[in-house]
Amino acid sequence: VTLVESGGALVQPGGSLRLSCAASGFRIDEYAIHWLRRPPGKGLEWVARITWDTSSLDYADSVKGRFTISRDNGKNSVFLQMNSLRGDDTAVYHCARGLRWSQSLGWFDPWGQGTLVSVSS
Amino acid sequence: EIVLTQSPGTLSLSPGERVTLSCRASQSVSGGYLAWYQQKPGQAPRLLIYGASSRATGIPDRFSGSGSGTDFSLFISRLEPEDFAVYYCQQYEKSPETFGPGTKVDIK
Numbered sequence: 367v368t369l370v371e372s373g374g375a376l377v378q379p380g381g382s383l384r385l386s387c388a389a390s391g392f393r394i395d396e397y398a399i400h401w402l403r404r405p406p407g408k409g410l411e412w413v414a415r416i417t418w419d420t421s422s423l424d425y426a427d428s429v430k431g432r433f434t435i436s437r438d439n440g441k442n443s444v445f446l447q448m449n450s451l452r453g454d455d456t457a458v459y460h461c462a463r464g465l466r467w468s469q470s471l472g473w474f475d476p477w478g479q480g481t482l483v484s485v486s487s
Numbered sequence: 488e489i490v491l492t493q494s495p496g497t498l499s500l501s502p503g504e505r506v507t508l509s510c511r512a513s514q515s516v517s518g519g520y521l522a523w524y525q526q527k528p529g530q531a532p533r534l535l536i537y538g539a540s541s542r543a544t545g546i547p548d549r550f551s552g553s554g555s556g557t558d559f560s561l562f563i564s565r566l567e568p569e570d571f572a573v574y575y576c577q578q579y580e581k582s583p584e585t586f587g588p589g590t591k592v593d594i595k
Contacts, residue, residue: 405488407587409575409588409589410575410577410586411585412531412583412584412585413584414583424582426583427583460531460532466557470579471520471579471580471581471582471584472537472579473522473534473537473577474522474524474532474577475534475537475543476533476534477530477531477532477533478531479530479531480531
């Protein structure tokens, strides 16, 4: 069971970026998938979640209205579209697997290695 | 949101020692909805404990967790060289899920 993120880059403030999370060893349509981030020198922050049945898409207040989570079952991948990027969005972004067939909050297991997003002019 | 604090910030220990790490929540985490993770430099966080005291798959039995309400602990019965890392607690009682700032366990 693994998750591999890609798509991180250096982008200017106000710009957009799309992160990808490729899952293997399990089906993303059976599990919640989350995006989390760690800004440099700061702690871990949960960013967004898509539940197994896509009935719930949730976001941290800090990204609501700017970030969109989605998935492609055929590619077994989850995406994070990030618009109107700001300096405080600079972070290593991880995707992680949540609970199976559940709407409940839970733990994250496993995590991907992460992809670096840098927002700077 | 529920704020988690961890103490101490850093622990300097020797292999073979017993470790107790603390995680305190700003409000009750009922049902023991608390997890612990280990992270080493350059690696993703690794789930150790969920439900306050249940070991994740493949985690050695030298790791254990306990606690309820607002106070939780992670124990390592006997430190192995590979256990030197940063440890984080995470609550999933209320959205958003939040993490503590971490405790670094380094070699004395």
